[in-house]
Amino acid sequence: MDENIDVIELDEDCYISAGWIDSHTHCFEKFELYADNCEEIGYRQGVTSVIDAGTAGADNIEEFFNSIKExxxxxxxxxxxxxTGICAQNELADMTHIDKKAFEKMCKKFPRFILGAKVRMSQSVVGENGDLPLYEAIQMANQVNLPLMVHIGTAPAQLETVLKNVREGDIVTHIFNPKENGIVSHGKIKDCVFEAYQRGVYFDLGHGTDSFSFDVLDIANENHIQVYSISSDIYFRNRHNGPVYNLSTTMSKLLMRGYTLEEVIDSVTRKPAKMFHLDKRGRIEKGCCGDFTIFKVIHENKEVTDSTGKKVILSQYIQPVAVILRNEYIKL
Ligand SMILES: [Zn+2]
Known part of the structure; x- marks a missing residue:
């Protein structure tokens, strides 16, 4: 055998997939409101790529970039x-925070780092500005030819407004949130949800502290509405105290409620890579990056909680055991 080849012996019950991608995280550590360490939520949890969802804005993206270089x-x-990024909860209550020129300039300056735009459309964020930031965001994303991730929550904006206006290939996150302005009304999926789903708008889980409900997931399953990407919306508080803890726990929740293991893995590898045009990630193929996650499915009971406090006992869960990242095999 070629002596330059490393052989790694794995247990028989190990699976190997392309390195996991978490498409909604917060890891610009300076902004403590929603922040975490990229290694703690990254490779140490079996996640080889993390996408920070809008913690930084044009004023501080360079600082964020410099903080994660190593x-x-x-x-x-x-x-x-x-x-301003998310330096406070209401980053879009003041429309002068939208600086299109600065936004464009930074997208051009960091083309391999910035994969898209983010707008948080909920009442606590936009204040008196209603739907306006949504329209601005779509225009800005168009201008730089990047996908837009829209966070949904308490209106404004109304869910209907978001889903009717986002473009094919845009991403709506917190899709299974339990709020009144969510995808379910009186036990039924709203019509605008089916329309957007069929039109090719991507639905992202974005579990977070407040944004994932088993009941909403169950109703979506009954209506054949699946998330495209499974993401955690993790930051230090919901990592330490739950209900998120890590991406694999979030994946396990979907595995136990309607999703196959293949679908779950696809939603943290190939699909998020496609969503954000990461052409060389998310697949095990010649020409792709050599990032891998090695994991097991543990057949033991585990109690988990959603964002409403509902507890569910899983009879199996996904556990990452190692990653291969930047040519290094790292046991977890
Ligand atoms: Zn978030």
Whole structure:
């Protein structure tokens, strides 16, 4: 055998997939409101690529970029349309925070780091500005030819407004949130949800502290509405205290409620890579990057909680055991 080839012996019950991608995280550590360390939420949890969803804006994206330069985990950013980023909860309550020129300039300056735009469309974020930031965000994403991730929550904006206006290939995150302005009304999926789903709008899980409900997931399953990408919306508080803890726990919740293992893995590899045009990630193929996640499916009971406090006992869960990242085999 060629002596330059490393052989890694794995247990028989191990699976190997392309390196996992978490498409909604927060890892610009300076902004403590929603922040975490990219290695803690990254490779140490079996996640080889993390996408920060709008923690930084044009004013501080360079600082964010410099802060993650040395990281093992691949880190990417969705640039917040507010130049301030999420330095406070209401980054879009002041429309002067939207600086289109600065936004464009930064997208051009960091083309391999910035994969898209982010706008948080909920009442606590937009204040008196209603739907306006949504329209600005779509225009700005168009201008730089990047996908837009829209966070949904309490209106405004109304869910209907978001889903009717986003473009094919845009991403709506927190899709299974339990709020009144969510995808379910009186036990039924709203019509605008089916329309957007069929039109090719991507639905992202974005579990987070407040944004995932088993009941909404169950109703979506009954209606054949699946998330395209499974993401955690992780930051230090919901990692330490739950209900998120890590991406694999989020994946396990979907595995136990209607999704096959193949679908779950596809939603953290090939699909998020496609969503954000990461052409060399998310697949095990000649010409792709050599990032891998090695994991097991543990057949033991585990209690998990959604964002409403509902507890469910899983009879099996996904457990990452190692990653191969930047030519290094790292046991977890
Ligand atoms: Zn988030």
């Amino acid at each position: 990281c093992k985990t691949h880190v990417y950013s969705l640039l917040n349309i507010s130049k």
